[in-house]
Amino acid sequence: MSIIVNVDVMMARRKMSSQELAERIGITQANLSILKTGKAKAIRFSTLEAICHALDCQPGDILEYREEEM
Amino acid sequence: MKKYLNVLCVLMLVLMAANIVMPLQMDGKDFNEILQIGRQRGIESSIDGFRMGLMGLMFLMGIPVVVLVVKSFVDFIKFILNINNDKIFVWENVSLLRWAGWGLMSGYIWLFVFSLLIHESIAKFLFNNSDSIMLCLFMLIVAEVFAIGMKIKEEQDLTI
Numbered sequence: 001m002s003i004i005v006n007v008d009v010m011m012a013r014r015k016m017s018s019q020e021l022a023e024r025i026g027i028t029q030a031n032l033s034i035l036k037t038g039k040a041k042a043i044r045f046s047t048l049e050a051i052c053h054a055l056d057c058q059p060g061d062i063l064e065y066r067e068e069e070m
Numbered sequence: 071m072k073k074y075l076n077v078l079c080v081l082m083l084v085l086m087a088a089n090i091v092m093p094l095q096m097d098g099k100d101f102n103e104i105l106q107i108g109r110q111r112g113i114e115s116s117i118d119g120f121r122m123g124l125m126g127l128m129f130l131m132g133i134p135v136v137v138l139v140v141k142s143f144v145d146f147i148k149f150i151l152n153i154n155n156d157k158i159f160v161w162e163n164v165s166l167l168r169w170a171g172w173g174l175m176s177g178y179i180w181l182f183v184f185s186l187l188i189h190e191s192i193a194k195f196l197f198n199n200s201d202s203i204m205l206c207l208f209m210l211i212v213a214e215v216f217a218i219g220m221k222i223k224e225e226q227d228l229t230i
């Protein structure tokens with residue numbers, strides 16, 4: 001997947017655990033883990049909004065595009 | 071809804087069984103006709119000896135084909151049981167439907183080759199068996215539809 005989700009970095013900056021973040025954004029820890037490990041196929045805007053609100057950041061702070069090597 | 075599905079599946083199983091058994095039935099008249107054709111074409115000659123050898127090989131190949139056909143019945147029954155146990159969109163069902171479709175299809179491919187060897191025309195074979203072959207193709211189509219559904223479900227499951 002070319003879109004990388006850098007939630008770990010922001011979580012470390014805000015000193016927030018996975019459990020706390022999952023509770024704040026209203027998803028399960030399993031789903032948060034899927035997001036962090038890059039296995040997610042898509043993310044809803046509502047979820048992205050909730051993450052940005054919880055971590056007090058911009059979407060660009062947690063989403064990164066990296067060209068995949070062929 | 072499940073009761074209706076089960077009734078349809080049982081009817082399909084009966085149809086599958088009938089379509090497999092009926093072409094294999096050879097009454098005395100048919101068998102004598104085949105023997106006569108063989109005698110007329112000089113079955114002792116090396117050319118017909120080759121054809122007889124092929125037919126012998128066909129009978130041997132029929133054994134794994136019978137196993138595949140029986141497996142296709144078993145797999146279809148497993149598929150029906152999965153549906154009844156609310157296991158609908160699972161990869162196991164895709165595999166079961168594919169095996170069922172190809173297992174039955176192998177039976178008809180074997181019958182087709184056998185028909186060619188006993189000088190039955192392709193048109194006659196298709197006339198007698200096209201609906202059964204369509205049944206096999208329909209099963210394979212349904213398997214692919216399930217596979218597409220599974221892919222969509224997986225994408226949905228991985229949408230956070």
